[in-house]
Every structure is written in C-alpha cells, then in structure tokens.
Amino acid sequence: MTRSFFTGERLLVPLVSVLVVVTGCDDGSASSDAEVRNADAHASSVGSAVKPDGTLKTHEIVPSTPTAEGLAYIEAVADVLRSADGQDGEARIATLRRGMALQVPADLPEAEILRLQLATRIAEAQLQADPTAARDQLAPMLDPKRSIPLDRASAQALIVLGDAATRTGDDALAAGAYARSIRMMSILREELE
Amino acid sequence: MMTRPQRRPPVASALALLIAAAVGTGCTPSASGSVAPGTPAGGGTKDGAAPVGTQEGDTVPELEKRLERLTGEQEARMADALADTKACHDLCSLSASICEVQVKLCDIADRHPQESSYQDLCREGQQECREAQASCEACVDEHQGDAVRAE
Numbered sequence: 001m002t003r004s005f006f007t008g009e010r011l012l013v014p015l016v017s018v019l020v021v022v023t024g025c026d027d028g029s030a031s032s033d034a035e036v037r038n039a040d041a042h043a044s045s046v047g048s049a050v051k052p053d054g055t056l057k058t059h060e061i062v063p064s065t066p067t068a069e070g071l072a073y074i075e076a077v078a079d080v081l082r083s084a085d086g087q088d089g090e091a092r093i094a095t096l097r098r099g100m101a102l103q104v105p106a107d108l109p110e111a112e113i114l115r116l117q118l119a120t121r122i123a124e125a126q127l128q129a130d131p132t133a134a135r136d137q138l139a140p141m142l143d144p145k146r147s148i149p150l151d152r153a154s155a156q157a158l159i160v161l162g163d164a165a166t167r168t169g170d171d172a173l174a175a176g177a178y179a180r181s182i183r184m185m186s187i188l189r190e191e192l193e
Numbered sequence: 194m195m196t197r198p199q200r201r202p203p204v205a206s207a208l209a210l211l212i213a214a215a216v217g218t219g220c221t222p223s224a225s226g227s228v229a230p231g232t233p234a235g236g237g238t239k240d241g242a243a244p245v246g247t248q249e250g251d252t253v254p255e256l257e258k259r260l261e262r263l264t265g266e267q268e269a270r271m272a273d274a275l276a277d278t279k280a281c282h283d284l285c286s287l288s289a290s291i292c293e294v295q296v297k298l299c300d301i302a303d304r305h306p307q308e309s310s311y312q313d314l315c316r317e318g319q320q321e322c323r324e325a326q327a328s329c330e331a332c333v334d335e336h337q338g339d340a341v342r343a344e
C-alpha cells in the first residue's frame with residue numbers, strides 16, 4: 001500500500017550508486033542496494049536478539065469545533081501536501097519539513113493525524129535513498145509505548161516504518177510495525193462492518 | 194464512448210404513466226385514486242370489499258405531491274446504495290492492504306523459522322487476511338444481491 005515514487009526519486013538511486021562506484025566510496029549509507037545488503041547481514045547477526053513488539057495502543061480522534069486558527073492550520077498543511085506532490089527528492093522533503101514545522105494550534109486533535117501524514121510522506125520520500133532516516137523519522141512517533149490515532153493514516157505510517165526497518169535490517173521493528181498496521185486495519189475493518 | 198438513450202423528464206414520465214394507468218383501467222372516478230403502497234392485495238371491488246389504504250387522488254396537484262414523495266424516496270434509496278458501495282469499497286481496500294502487509298510480515302517470519310514470536314505474528318496476519326477477504330466478498334455478494342432484487 002506504499003505510495004509509488006516519482007520517477008525522479010527512482011532515478012536518484014542508480015545515480016547515487018554510480019557516483020559511489022566512480023568515487024570508490026564504500027559507504028553503505030549512500031546506496032540503497034548497499035543498505036539492503038548490509039541490512040541482511042545485520043539481520044542475520046542480531047535478528048534473534050530482539051523480539052518484534054506488536055503492541056498497539058490507539059485512541060480515537062474526535063472531530064473538533066473548527067476555529068479560525070485550526071482552519072488556517074489545516075489549509076496550510078493542505079497547501080504543503082499539494083506543493084510536495086509537484087516536487088521530487090530534496091525539494092519535496094524540504095517542503096514537507098516546513099509543514100512539520102508549522103505551529104499546531106491548541107484544541108485541534110486532527111493535527112496529530114496531519115502531522116503523521118506529513119512524517120509518512122517525508123519517510124516515503126527518504127525510503128529508497130536513506131531508509132535509516134525514514135525509519136528515524138517515524139519510529140519515535142509510532143513507538144509501541146505510545147497511543148496512536150485510530151486512523152488509516154496511522155496504518156500507512158506503520159507500513160512505511162516497516163518498509164524502512166526492513167531496508168535497514170531491523171527485522172524485529174519491521175515485523176512489529178507490520179503486525180501493528182494489520183491490527184489497526186482490522187479494527188478499522190470491523191468498525192465498517 | 195457510451196451514449197445514453199434520451200429520456201423524458203422524470204416528472205413528465207411519471208405523470209404520463211399515472212394518467213395512462215388510470216385511463217387504461219377504465220376506473221370510475223371514485224375508484225381511480227391510487228392506493229398507497231402496502232395495501233393488501235386482493236382488496237378490489239369485485240367481491241364487494243372496499244379498497245384498503247389511503248386514497249391519494251389523481252388530480253394534478255395530488256399526482257405532483259405523490260411524485261415529489263416518490264422522488265424523495267428514490268433519492269434516499271440512491272443515497273443508501275451509494276453509502277453501501279462506499280462501505281464495500283473501503284472494506285475491500287482494507288482487505289487488500291491487510292493481505293499485502295501480511296505477505297511482507299510472513300516474508301520476514303520466514304527468515305526467523307525458529308522464533309515463535311515471528312511465526313505467531315505471521316499466523317495472526319494470515320488469519321486477519323482471510324477474515325478481511327471474507328468480509329469483502331460478503332459485502333460484494335450482498336450488494337450484488339441488492340442490485341438483482343432492485344432490477
């Protein structure tokens with residue numbers, strides 16, 4: 001269910017790989033292929049040390065009474081998401097980061113979902129070239145100890161975290177994130193029935 | 194490109210249909226008024242029994258009023274059908290996502306065959322996937338049944 005990447009981002013990975021070969025650099029973090037290989041080695045060595053944590057704590061976001069500040073924030077985030085849609089790579093990430101930096105008004109519980117969507121979009125943009133950054137972007141917001149909004153956006157964030165963790169070789173984090181996303185979507189499905 | 198057959202305006206069609214029905218049966222004025230839906234069948238006058246139900250009349254204002262009511266009912270049913278379609282779409286979309294993630298989860302579990310924590314999560318994901326697929330199929334089947342009944 002992960003969002004498909006723009007052509008520019010797909011092109012970025014081979015370009016970076018070529019540069020790595022040309023310069024003789026062996027830094028695994030510069031190449032997604034190298035990341036995945038390193039990840040596999042990492043997983044086989046430490047995979048059995050940590051167990052996946054499928055703990056899921058959720059809370060419902062109750063729609064708030066719209067205030068002028070709340071509406072302005074929602075519109076600003078929508079503008080950021082629209083702008084990011086038309087951009088690639090670092091420009092897109094920079095735009096999304098501006099969205100994350102927006103001051104969240106008080107009494108706007110929906111902001112939690114919006115911020116999660118922004119973080120997910122940043123992580124998606126980072127996933128190919130820098131999965132560690134993608135993982136670090138989402139992991140704190142989705143810590144199993146924290147309650148997360150019962151929403152499809154949270155499920156998508158958990159899937160992207162799982163994808164990033166897989167690429168970095170953290171099988172325990174990946175399995176936990178995937179399991180939690182399945183649980184989240186199952187709750188949402190049961191609510192629909 | 195699909196073309197739609199030209200249709201008479203709904204108001205004109207309904208009025209024409211109602212008038213044609215009234216003329217076609219050759220009813221006397223007292224019996225020509227339509228009876229509200231839900232009237233028991235066989236309540237005709239052949240055996241001397243009086244019609245059961247509310248006389249809705251067949252004057253233009255009465256027909257217009259009835260048409261307005263029926264149009265409202267149709268809109269409500271359309272809205273219900275659309276809501277059902279959206280619910281099915283959401284259910285099936287969630288089902289597809291659950292099963293897609295379950296495959297990723299079980300791929301990871303395959304790398305840890307001796308670890309029950311991974312295997313348990315994989316089995317749970319497979320179970321959720323099966324349940325989600327079943328609920329999607331049930332929703333679609335039910336919806337198709339509704340569509341057939343509506344025809």
